[in-house]
Amino acid sequence: MCSNLQKAMIDLIEVFHSYSGKEGDKYKLSKEELKTLLQNELSGLMAESKDPAVVDKIMTDLDENQDGEVDFQEFVVLVAAVVVACHTFFEDLDKGNVTPCSRS
Template identity: 55%
Template sequence: MDSNLESAMQMLIKTFHKYSGKEGDKYTLSRGELKELLLEELGTYLGSSKDNEAVEKVMNDLDANNDGEVDFTEFIILMGALTVACNDFFLDEKVGKKRRSEGKEL
């Protein structure tokens, strides 16, 4: 039986490959594939915006080697950054709730 972390790693791999290869190289995400992945898989965290400019910015930020596609390593960088941002957000929320319950405002 896989641990939670092993299952999470497998899910990241499966999710990437669910979208990669629909257009062109099966081991990378094109702009269209990245946009579909972001909207379908991360809509709750990123908002359901269909803003092409936002997708373009994410693509440009991720595409470290400037080949117009996002490979698995570049995808994992995005997932790591989003995970850190979520962790920071939830920690800030926890601290804010604690301060509010103690009658202290930020």
């Protein structure tokens, strides 16, 4: 039986591979694959950005080896950054320092 963390790790791997390899290398995300992943999996966060070049900026920041694609290790950096930001947000929410915009 898997722990919650093990399930989360499996889900993360499965999400990555459900988008990677539709174009080119099956172990990497092209810019279009990354864009689709972000729109489908993080649509709420993407909707907050009014910058049409946000995917280009994310791609540039993630593509550490500058090969024009995002491999799993580079993808995990994005996930970690988003998780840390969400954790900080909810800590501030618990302290009453922020008000969520879409909570009922």
